[in-house]
Amino acid sequence: MLRCVQVRTLSGPRKDTPGSPAGHPHRLGHVHDLPPLVRFGDRVATGLTDVTSDPAALDSTGFWAVAADYEGRLTCARFRDVRQEAVPAPVPGAWRGPAAGDWTSSLDRAAYTAGVRRIRQHIAAGEVYQVNLCRVLSAPIAADADVDALTAVLARGNPAPYAGTIRLPGHGVEIATASPELFLRRDGRTVESGPIKGTARTEAELLEKDYAENVMIVDLVRNDIGRVCTSGSVTVPDLCAVEKHPGLVHLVSSVRGELRDGAGWPELLDAAFPAGSITGAPKSSALRIIDALETAPRGPYCGGIGWVDADRGVGELAVGIRTFWIDRAPGAAAVLRFGAGAGITWDSDPEGEWRETELKAARLLAVASGTYEGAHEDSGEGLQQ
Numbered sequence: 001m002l003r004c005v006q007v008r009t010l011s012g013p014r015k016d017t018p019g020s021p022a023g024h025p026h027r028l029g030h031v032h033d034l035p036p037l038v039r040f041g042d043r044v045a046t047g048l049t050d051v052t053s054d055p056a057a058l059d060s061t062g063f064w065a066v067a068a069d070y071e072g073r074l075t076c077a078r079f080r081d082v083r084q085e086a087v088p089a090p091v092p093g094a095w096r097g098p099a100a101g102d103w104t105s106s107l108d109r110a111a112y113t114a115g116v117r118r119i120r121q122h123i124a125a126g127e128v129y130q131v132n133l134c135r136v137l138s139a140p141i142a143a144d145a146d147v148d149a150l151t152a153v154l155a156r157g158n159p160a161p162y163a164g165t166i167r168l169p170g171h172g173v174e175i176a177t178a179s180p181e182l183f184l185r186r187d188g189r190t191v192e193s194g195p196i197k198g199t200a201r202t203e204a205e206l207l208e209k210d211y212a213e214n215v216m217i218v219d220l221v222r223n224d225i226g227r228v229c230t231s232g233s234v235t236v237p238d239l240c241a242v243e244k245h246p247g248l249v250h251l252v253s254s255v256r257g258e259l260r261d262g263a264g265w266p267e268l269l270d271a272a273f274p275a276g277s278i279t280g281a282p283k284s285s286a287l288r289i290i291d292a293l294e295t296a297p298r299g300p301y302c303g304g305i306g307w308v309d310a311d312r313g314v315g316e317l318a319v320g321i322r323t324f325w326i327d328r329a330p331g332a333a334a335v336l337r338f339g340a341g342a343g344i345t346w347d348s349d350p351e352g353e354w355r356e357t358e359l360k361a362a363r364l365l366a367v368a369s370g371t372y373e374g375a376h377e378d379s380g381e382g383l384q385q
Contacts, residue, residue: 034146034148034167034169035048035167036048036077036079036167036168036169036170037148037165037167038065038077038079038164038165038166038167038307039085039087039148039151039164039165040162040163040164040165040306040307040316041163041164042084042085042086042087043082043083043084043307044082044083044084044085045063045065045079045081045082045083045307046079046080046081047079047080047081048077048078048079048080048168049062049078049079049080050062050077050078051075051076051077051078051168051171052076053073053074053075053076054076055074055076055265055266055269056264056265056266057076057078057310058076058264058265058266058308058310058315059264059265059266059310060310061310061311062078062079062080062310062311063078063079063082063307063308063309063310063311064076064077064078064079064307064308064309064310064315065077065079065166065168065306065307066304066305066306066307066308066315066317067166067168067173067175067300067303067304067305068269068273068303068304068305068317069297069298069299069300069303070274070278070297070298070299070300070301070302070303070320071297071298071299072273074269075168075171075172075173076308077166077168077171077173087151087152087155087163088152089152089156090149090152090153090156091149091152094146094149094152095145095146095149095150095152095153095370096141096142096145096370097141097150097153097336097368097369097370098139098140098141098336098368098369099139099369100365100366100369100371102139102140103137103138103139103338103365103369104137104138104139105135105136105137106135106136106137106138106294106295106296107135107294107295109354111295112133112135112350112353112354112357113350113351113353113354114350115133115293115294116133116344116348116350116353116354117350118289118293119131119133119289119293119344119348120344120346120348122285122289123344123345123346124346127285127289128280128281128282128285128286128289129216129280129281129282129345130213130216130217130280130281130286130343130344130345131279131280131286131289131290131343131344132277132278132279132280132286132290132302132341132342132343132344133290133293133294133341133342133344133353134278134290134294134298134301134302134339134340134341134357135294135296135339135340135341135357136296136297136298136299136301136337136338136339137337137338137339137340137361137365138335138336138337138338139335139336139369140333140334140335140336141326141333141334141335141336142334143333143334145326145334145336146167147165147166147167147174147175147176147324147325147326148165148167148176150176150324150368151163151164151165151176153367153368153370154176154178154324154364154367154368157246157363157364157366157367158178158246158247158322158363158364158367159178159246160177160178160179160180160245160322161179161180161182162177162179162180162181162182162305162306162316162318163177163178163179164176164177164305164306164307164318165177166305169328172328173300173325174325174326174328175300175305175320175323175324175325176323176324176325177300177305177318177320177322177323177324178322178323178364179305179318179319179320179321179322179323180196180243180245180250180321180322181194181195181196181252181275181277181318181319181321182194182254182316182317182318182319183272183275183304183306183317183318183319184268184269184272184304184315184316184317185315185316185317186259186265186268186308186313186314186315186316187313187314188313188314189258189259190256190257190258190259191225191229191256191257191258191259191268192254192255192256192257193221193224193225193254193255193256193272193275194252194253194254194255195214195217195218195221195252195253195255195275195276195277196243196250196251196252196277196319196321197210197213197214197216197217197251197253197277197343198210198211198213198214198240198250198251199248199249199250199251199342199356199359199360200248200249201247201248201249201359202249203242203249206242206249206251207347208347209345209347209348210251211240211251212345212347213343213345214239214240214251214253215239215240216281216345217253217276217277217281217343218236218239218253218255219281220276220281220282220283221255221272221275221276221277222234222236222255224271224272224276224283225255225257225268225271225272226257227271228259228260228263228267228268228271229257229258229259229260229263230257230258230259230260233257233258234255234256234257235255235256235257236253236254236255236256237254237256238252238253238254239253240252240253241253241254246363247359247362247363248359248360265308265315269304273304274287274302274303274304275302275304275319277319277343278302278319278321278341279302280343280344298339299325299327299337299339300320300323300325301320301321301323301325301337301338301339302319302320302321302339302341303319303320304317304318304319304320305317305318305319305320305323306318320339321339321341321360322360322364323338323339324336324337324338324364324368325337336368338361338364338365338368340357340358340360340361341357341360342354342356342357342360
């Protein structure tokens with residue numbers, strides 16, 4: 001398998017991850033007639049006018065969709081027409097997901113647990129405190145698959161606060177996300193991040209390790225945002241709040257600050273990307289270890305996905321977790337991908353961390369494959385394994 005390429009400067013030259021075409025319609029495995037579209041909550045945008053990899057565009061004018069791969073590939077797409085529209089109900093037959101048994105993982109159980117043990121060795125050596133270890137799951141998909149149809153299915157089977165679609169098939173971006181995690185929200189000069197660390201089926205099953213992990217990442221995010229905020233403005237309004245999501249609970253904190261004069265989206269993204277919750281602490285050491293242990297590009301998974309209204313000076317980017325995307329390589333079948341990971345600390349149990357990735361993936365893969373029953377039962381019960 002190909003290794004992740006460490007390309008993180010969002011304002012620099014565009015470097016594509018394998019299997020992710022960029023801006024060349026003839027490179028798609030299957031060209032179809034679906035128009036460019038963006039959907040986040042009840043906000044829908046159509047009428048594509050511009051596409052750029054320059055983050056400075058987000059401080060210009062207009063409504064922009066933003067898709068930043070973990071590897072650093074940035075796509076900003078400006079749309080002319082923005083309207084309010086509820087996510088449509090799934091149309092029978094519109095989404096044909098992969099067979100439940102067709103999913104394969106970039107790291108199998110043995111490789112993943114070995115990776116956890118290796119990270120614990122790095123921690124014991126004093127190189128790092130925490131590392132987020134991820135794997136990418138893949139399955140073949142029909143050539144005419146539409147991520148917006150998948151978004152409609154996810155909205156019923158796994159509702160999420162930052163759910164959405166970015167459909168730009170001519171630019172190698174086809175994403176359906178059910179992300180529960182805020183990466184960056186901006187309202188004028190005020191910025192906020194909502195890191196998630198700590199996951200269990202129920203609140204009672206959260207461990208001390210989960211709380212310690214959350215605090216570590218909050219400190220990292222405070223440092224990241226503090227690089228571009230005025231001195232003394234960075235605060236933590238919420239620390240380790242418990243949020244319930246379909247099938248599981250998370251510990252969520254919030255970090256807020258005021259951008260200093262002269263800092264905009266390019267500076268903010270440069271300071272905060274990639275998100276601390278999906279890398280580790282210290283971030284530089286975690287990135288090096290991730291690159292050595294993971295065997296597939298993360299792509300949109302663990303990147304930044306969302307929208308910016310440059311006219312109003314507001315925007316909201318989610319961390320690209322609980323996220324599906326379609327890869328269309330020339331001459332190959334279309335592939336649906338999905339990522340899952342866990343934060344590894346000294347207290348981590350390798351088998352327990354593997355089970356956490358299974359927990360995070362099980363319901364969403366079942367929804368995408370059409371095998372999840374009880375999509376309207378959002379109590380957390382009935383997770384299909």
